[in-house]
Amino acid sequence: MNTTNDYIKKLLETKKKVINNSLLHEFSSDETYQEKVQTIIDIQNEIMANWEVRSRIIEFKNESVRVPNGTQNIEYSHTFDTSLIQKHQIISFDLDGLDELGLTFDKETGTLAGMPETSGNFKIKILFNVKGEGESAEQNEKLIDIVFNPDPKLLWKNIPSDTEAIFWKEENSSISDTLGEKSIIISSKRGRSHQNDGTFRDDDFAYKHFDENDWSVIAVSDGAGSASFSREGSKVACNEIISYFENEILPSKELDAIEAQLDEFSETKNETILTEAENEAKKVLYKAVLHAHNKINELAQQTFEENEALFNRKNTSYNAEYFHATLIVTAIKKTKIGYVILTFGVGDCPIGIVNKDKTEARLLNWLDVGEFGGGTRFITQPSIFHSKERPMVSRFNMHIQEDFSHLFLMTDGIYDPKFEVEANLEKTEKWLEFIDDLEGKNEDKIGIDFSAELPEAEAQLNNWMDFWSKGNHDDRTLAIIY
C-alpha cells in the first residue's frame, strides 16, 4: 500500500504533474495498481540484478591478469591470486587451451602447471562465472597472455668458419708438453659469439721450450673483434716472438749473460747487479716485442698491396689497424736463485702466478682497460712505444720466485667470466678460487686432474673451456704452466 503510494507519487513528480492527493489515494488503494506497481518493481529489480552481473563480467574482463613467463623445457607452475577472485565475485574459474601448451590446471588449488614444449607468446582462455549468474549460465571468456621463453643455450648456432677465406684459422687448438721440470697445457677455443656468426677465432698462442739452454717462451694474443684481420695479427704476434727468441736472442747468448749476472747476485746479494740484470732482460724482451710489431706492419703493408679492396673501412689511419691484437709474453727459466720470469703485456690479458704453497698469488702485468672498451691497447699501435701516460718500460717485468704451483696466461674470454674485474686479479683468494674451479669446483663438476698424464690433462682442459657464462661468449685462451 505504502509502496504503491510512494511509487505513483514519484512517477507523477518525474512527469511534472500537479498531484491531487485524493486521486493519489484512490490509485494506491486499487488492487490492480498495487499489482502493477509490484510487477514494475520486480522487473526493475531484475534489470538491476542483471546490470550488476553484466558489470561484474565487464570489470573482470578489463582487469589485467598476469601470469609469470615460463621457459621452454623447464617445469612451470603458477598459482592464481585468490584476491582477484574475491574482488570480482567470481564463483567459478577454469582455464582452457592448455593442451597444446603442455599445461594443466588444478581447479582445487588454482595452480597452472606443466612442462612447456615450445617457446613463444600464447593466449589462454579463462572461463568464469560471477555472482548472480545461474547454475546453468554459459561461461564467460577472457583471454590472457602467457609467454614461454626459448632456452637461451639452445639458440647459439655453431656455424663453421669459411676455410677458403683469407687468413683462415682453425676453430680450436690445444697443446701439452713438458717445460723442464714443469708441464704446460694450452687451449684456445673459438667463442660462441663467433660460432653463432660463422666467423673466425681471433685468439692465438705460441710456445717453445729451448732444450739447449732450458728457457721457455709462451705468448698469448687476442685479436680485436672490430679489426677484420685481427686473427692473423694475433697469430703473427705470437709466432714472431718465438721465432725472434729462436733466431736472434738465443744465438746472441744475451740471456746467458743475464743468467750469469743473476747467479752472481745469488752469491753476492748485490742489488746493483740485480737491477742491471733486470734492465738487460727488459731490453732483450723489448727487441722481441718491437720485432713482432714490425712484422705485423710488414704483413699489413703486403696484404694491402695485394688486396687493396679489403682495406675499405672509414677512419683508419694505417694498415696495421686491420690486424689489431693484444699480446702477453712470458719467458721463464729455472736458475740458481729460483724461477726467473720475464713478462711483457699490452692489452687486457693477465699473467698470474700462484706460489707453491698456494698462499699467495700475484699479477705480473698491468692491464690496459677503459670504461667503454676503447681503453685497450694493441701491439699493432705505434703509439704504445712512446706513450707518456703508459711508458713502454712499465710494460716489462722481471719476477723471481723460488717455485710456483701454477703460472697462467689468459685472454679476456677467460678473465671476464672468471675474474670479472681488474681489481680481483690483485686478490689471492680469487686466484685460489680459480684453481679450485679448474680442478672441478664448478656447476658442471668438470675439472682438470693436474697429476694426470699430459694428453689427458690437455683433454680435460679442453672440456673445462666450454663452461657456460651468461653474456660471456668471447674466444677463450688459457695457458697453464704447473
Added chain:
Amino acid sequence: MRRLPIYFLIDVSESMVGDPISEVQDGIANIIQELKTDPRALETVFISIIVFAGEAKTLVPLQDIISFYPPKFPVGSGTSLGKGLGHLMFELRKNLVKTTAEQKGDWKPIVFLFTDGVPTDDSSTAIREWQSNWKKTANLVAVSLGDGADAHILNQLTENIIHLKNTDHSAYKEFFKWVSDSIKTSSESVENNKSGFELANLASANLEEMDVTKDSRGENTHKVDDNFVVISALCQNTRKNYLMKYKKVIKQSNFAGIELGTKSYRLNGAYQVDDTYKELSGNEEIKLTVNTDELIGAPTCPCCGNQIAFAVCQCNQIHCIGDEEVTTCPGCGNRGKYGAGTGGFDVNRTRG
C-alpha cells in the same frame, strides 16, 4: 656481465589513442619476440618502457628480456616532453651501473623516443639538463611517428632523428623491425668492443632521417597539437571516460582565383580509456575549444552503446545520451531534456 640498457620513451598523448597506440603496443611485443631469437641480445639487452602524456610514468622497469611481459599501453592528456625527459633521467640515474674497480658497469644506454606531436609544455629546462648531463652518456634516437613532431626540439636532444612517414600497419611493422635490428646490431657491437651503438640501415621507403632544415614551423613553442582534435567525455551510464578523436583534413578550394584551404576534422574513432587516463593527464586547467562545425562525423558511446556520444551539458561536460527523456549529466548531476542543437558551438578540446 655487462648489460645493454634500452629505454623506450613513448608519447601516449590522446592523439595516439586508437590505432597508433595499438601499433606501438604490438610493435614492442614484436621487438621482444624478435630479440628472443637472438642469443646475444637475449643475454645482454635490458628493456624499460616509460610513457608520457601530461604526466610521465614507468610502464616497465628496467628488466631482462626473459622476464619481460607485454604491457597494456595507457593514454593521457597533453604531450609533456619535459616531464617525460625528466622521468627518463630519473630512471637512468637510478638504474645505471657505473664501471668501477669493483664491478663492470653497463654499456652506454640507448633511448628510443617516439612522439607524434609537439610538446604542450615548456621542455627547455629538461632539454638543457639532458644536454649537459646525458647527451654524451646515452645514445638517443628520436622518432617522429607521422608528420606531427617538432624536428627543432628533437634536434636539441640528438642528431639521430628518424621520420616514420606513413603510419599504416605495414609501415609500423617495418619500423619496429628496424628498431629490433638496431638493438641487435648494437648488442653485437658492444661485444666487439665497439661503441655499442649501431643503428640498422634505413632500408624502408617509409623511414628516413629527418631533415631539420626543412621543418618550416620554426622554434615557436606550441601549446596544442593541431593535427588531431581529441575530445574527452564521460559516459552517462558507466561513468567511464572516453575519447573522441578527429583527424585534421585540409580541403583546398579555389575561390575567385584565390587558393583557399578550409580546415576541418574528420572522425577517427571513439575509445574507452581506463583510470590511468587521469593519472597521466596534466592537471592544469586548459581552455581550448573547437567549433563543432569543424567536426565531421559523430560516434556512438564506446562505453554503453548510447546512440549519441556527443552531448554537451551547460557545465561544459561532454557525455553520451540515449533515448531517455530526461538525461542526468555525469559531471554535475543536472537533469534535463536535450534537443538537437542548431548551428555550431564551441566545445572544450584536449591538448593532444
